[in-house]
Amino acid sequence: MNAVVLAILLMVTLSLARVSVVFALIVAALAGGLYAGMPLDEILEAFNDGLGNGATVALSYAVLGAFAVALSRAGITQGLARRAVDRFHLHGAGGKRRQLTLGLLGCLLLAAISSQNLIPVHIAFIPILVPPLLTLMNRLRLDRRAVACVITFGITAPYMLLPVGFGAIFLNDILLANLNASGAEQGLDIAASQVPLAMAMPIGGMALGLLVAVFFSYRRQREYADRDIERANSTDASVTPPVVSLSTWQKGVLAVALVGTVVVQLVTDSMVLGGLFGFALLSLSGVFRWREQDDVFTEGMRMMTLVGFIMIAAAGFASVMQATGAVDSLVTSSAAAIGDHKGLAALVMLLVGLFITMGIGSSFSTIPIIASLYVPLALGFGFSPLATTALVGTAAALGDAGSPASDSTLGPTAGLNADGQHDHIWDSVVPTFLHYNVPLLIFGWIAAMVL
Secondary structure, eight states: OOHHHHHHHHHHHHHHTTOOHHHHHHHHHHHHHHHTTOOHHHHHHHHHHHHHHHHHHHHHHHHHHHHHHHHHHTTHHHHHHHHHHHHTTTTSTTSOHHHHHHHHHHHHHHHHHHTTTTSOOGGGGHHHHSGGGHHHHHHHTOOHHHHHHHHHHHHHHHHHHOOSTHHHIIIIIIIIHHHHHHTTTTTOOOOTTHHHHHHHHHHHHHHHHHHHIIIIITOSOOOOOOOOGGGTTSTTTTSOOOOOOOOHHHHHHHHHHHHHHHHHHHHHTOHHHHHHHHHHHHHHHTSSOGGGHHHHHHHHHHHTHHHHHHHHHHHHHHHHHHHHTHHHHHHHHHHHHHTTOHHHHHHHHHHHHHHHHHHHOOHHHHHHHHHHHHHHHHHHTTOOHHHHHHHHHHHHHTTTTTOTTOHHHHHHHHHHTTTSOOOIIIIIIHHHIIIIIHHHHHHHHHHHHHO
């Protein structure tokens, strides 16, 4: 068995068995490295070298978590829920729950899409926007697995299809550039306008998966307890916090903090500075007492601790997988076993891409690794330029939405688990894997065969 396949199977198995994802990543990295013949000291060196790649994002999430708790202190959570309950008559069974639920999911979808293409803040909006809405979701008895699927679709599908914002980076700077560079010797020359056309069918499969998740799989109501996100892990977590009354100028500061956090991040390209700006403004506004700011900041960081450590451990795991050299051998051995069957070749390339991306956790980082191997292989099997684009793009995207180590699943978990009632593996990873990776495999294969 290939070392990468062994490591990823072990990681997924341990995670599904409810073993800590951080523990699963470390054990899988050690097992994969040892199986590949690497000495223990080299495995640890590669793992340690990769840790820094996840530290910045982990710190960003911790700071944004502190900002989210500060927003909760401002009374946004209670205010939104109370107004929605009163306005839409959600106290009784005859309320317009379904309409409000679909409206809420639609707004979250638009916010997620905007975070990739219109206002490219990526996943930074989730710890700020989602925790204040949890109480409203509880009133609606909304299954948070549906919310996870909506957010994950919004932060993955747009950059794979729309060449704007992060989509311009993924489609043009990474996918297109690596395709043409890898296929230059074979005369491959793909235009920028062809890339979205090649990815349209695979993304259509994801859209179908989204509809199934919202209108079928997670349509039924699910009960959650009302909890204060500041005390999600405490024994009195179910105690409802007192209603906060803000003055007019405090509400103005709150609005400036929300907008300023986004602006500062866009200007400085730093989620850390954006979160610090928003937290500092709320501290000065008097929403909570000055001597409590250390406790508020600590609570917010504690809320995001698990997500941060998963991101750090995932970066170390990916570093070990690349150091084994098993990625190249996985593609080579797979190609040798295919023979001359074109349909089987497309399926195997997609499955290999799934394993590689689930281990690395990022489609952006996967393309440079597989393009140099996949493009000559695809052209050798007689795939057209559009089909080759669909194969490489889909193979890189596979696993991004369903990997325990991907920010596409960690992001939704960070917001939905703010009160400790959303499991990362079973409520984020498994639903997104089933509803997005499976359709990507099917529609990616169809695209490779018909384009």
